[in-house]
Structure formats: structure tokens, C-alpha cells
Amino acid sequence: MDHYRAIRGEHPDWAEFRAAMVVERRLLIRLPVEHLYGYASSG
Numbered sequence: 001m002d003h004y005r006a007i008r009g010e011h012p013d014w015a016e017f018r019a020a021m022v023v024e025r026r027l028l029i030r031l032p033v034e035h036l037y038g039y040a041s042s043g
Contacts, residue, residue, distance in 0.1 A: 003028060
């Protein structure tokens with residue numbers, strides 16, 4: 001819920017939100033970034 005709040009704000013009904021996530025089989029996974037590869041533009 002903290003991730004949802006950070007992005008979208010407060011949900012009006014958290015019980016409904018949780019039930020929808022279970023029905024839709026949604027999952028949130030946090031992965032730590034140890035290395036980043038690619039090109040960084042300077043401007």
C-alpha cells in the first residue's frame with residue numbers, strides 16, 4: 001500500500017483495493033539495483 005500511496009495517493013476503500021489485487025492476481029516485487037548498464041546522456 002505504501003507504493004500505491006506514493007504514486008497515486010490515498011485510496012478511498014483499501015479493502016476493495018486488496019480484494020481487486022487478489023482477484024487480478026497482481027504482485028509487486030522490489031529488486032535492489034546493484035549495476036546499471038547503458039548510456040547516460042549529458043543533456
